[in-house]
Amino acid sequence: MKDYLYNGPELAIRIDGIRIKKRKINLTYQEVSSVRIRKAGLKRGWLGIILLGIILIILLIYILYLFLAHFYFISDLHSGHFHYPRRSPGIIIGILVIIPIMIFLRLKKYFRRHIMLIIKWDHDEFRIKLKELNIPVSELKRYLEGKVKFTEHEIS
Numbered sequence: 001m002k003d004y005l006y007n008g009p010e011l012a013i014r015i016d017g018i019r020i021k022k023r024k025i026n027l028t029y030q031e032v033s034s035v036r037i038r039k040a041g042l043k044r045g046w047l048g049i050i051l052l053g054i055i056l057i058i059l060l061i062y063i064l065y066l067f068l069a070h071f072y073f074i075s076d077l078h079s080g081h082f083h084y085p086r087r088s089p090g091i092i093i094g095i096l097v098i099i100p101i102m103i104f105l106r107l108k109k110y111f112r113r114h115i116m117l118i119i120k121w122d123h124d125e126f127r128i129k130l131k132e133l134n135i136p137v138s139e140l141k142r143y144l145e146g147k148v149k150f151t152e153h154e155i156s
Helices: 044-078 089-110 137-144
Strands: 004-007 011-014 017-020 025-028 034-039 115-121 124-129
Touching: 004 137, 011 137, 034 137, 044 089
Parallel strands: none
Antiparallel strands: 004 011, 011 017, 017 025, 034 115, 115 124
């Protein structure tokens, strides 16, 4: 019989307790007040700040477009004859529209709602994504079922 369920760089789940390597803490199962497995959430304030940032980026890109469009037209007028700039406004607008979309996709990838393992003890807690542990939720719950108390926010 193996003496641990998981042994990784940040956390070790053993028969006698849980060792949090990052903080150098050894906890027995009696010291752990609760273990929760739930989806990680984002606060509304952070979402508002992200939305404000995207709006500001779009405004800065629009101002950059106006500057570039007028700069090309002014340089063409000084040469004595008028011709279209090499880069048409359509290409510039296309590039400037793609940039916020790419930023949005990166933010969406970063803020996915992962399943978290939350270990609480004596007014302190430790959170880790289950994706990093590479353990199925059912196996983790079965292993810790009789050893610690699960709170009401667990995932079934």
